[in-house]
Amino acid sequence: MSKIRITKQFSFETGHALYGYDGKCKNVHGHSYKLSVTVIGTPITDTNNVKYGMVIDFTDLKKIVKSEIVDKFDHATVFNKNTPHIELARELESRDHNVILVEYQPTSENMVIDFADKIKRQLPSQIKLFSLKLQETDTSFAEWYASDNF
Template identity: 75%
Template sequence: MENIRITKEFTFETGHALYGYDGKCKNVHGHSYKLAVTVIGSPISDNNHVKLGMVIDFGDLKKIVEEEIIDPFDHATVFNKNTPHLKLAKELEGHGHKVILANYQPTSENMVLDFAEKIKARLPKNIGLHSLKLRETETAYAEWFASDN
C-alpha cells in the first residue's frame, strides 16, 4: 500500500516575550498562530473497517492536536521559565490568566520542536508525523520535517 500525506490546519492566539532578545520581541506581545500538521501513512484497506480509505480520521488528528497544543496554548502567555518575568507570570496567573513557563525560549522554532514531540507521542504506531508548519505572521513561519530529524 502506498503512503499518503494528509494535513489538518489549526489557529490559536498566544502571547509571549523573548527573554534577553535585543529587539521589539523582548516585550510581551501576541500572535495569531496558524499550525499545519501533516501526517503520513497508508489508507486503511480493510473493507470491514469503519474508517476504510482513511490514513487517520481528521477528527482523531484534531483531538490529538487540540489536547496537546491548542487547548494549552490558545490565549496563553508563554515565557521562558528562566525569564525575569516570573513575577509578572505569577501575577497574571493569580488573576486567572493562562501562563506557560516553557523549558525553552518561546520562538516559533522552539515551539515547533516542542509541538512535534507532543504530537508524535500521541499518534498511532502506523502513522508518522511528516511535517509541521507554524506560521507566526503572514510572512514568517517555522517548519519541521521528520526527514530532517
C-alpha cells in the first residue's frame, strides 16, 4: 500500500519578543501565524472501519494540533523564561493575560521545533509527522522536516 501525506492548516495570533536581538523584534509584537501540519501514513484498508481510506481523520489531527498548539498559543504572549522579559511576563500574568514562558528564544525556528515535539508525542503510532511549516508573515516562514531530524 502506498504511503500518503496529508496536510491540515491552522492559524493563530501570538505575541512575542526576542530578548537581546538587535532589531525591531526585541520589542513585544505579534504575528498572525499559519501552521501547516503534514503527516504521512498508509490509508486504512479495513472496509469495516468507519475511517476506511483515510491516513488519519482530519478531525483527529485537528484535535491534536488544537490542544497542543493552537488553544495554548492563540492570543498568548511568548517569552524566554531566562530573560529580563520575565518581569513583564509576571506583570501581564497579574493582569490576567495569557503568557507562555519557554526555555528558548521564541523565534519561528525554535517554535516550529517545539511544535514538532508536541505533535509527535500525540500522533497514533502508525502515523508519522512528516513536516511543519510555521509562517510568521506572508513572506517569512520556518520549516521542520522529519527527514532532516533523524
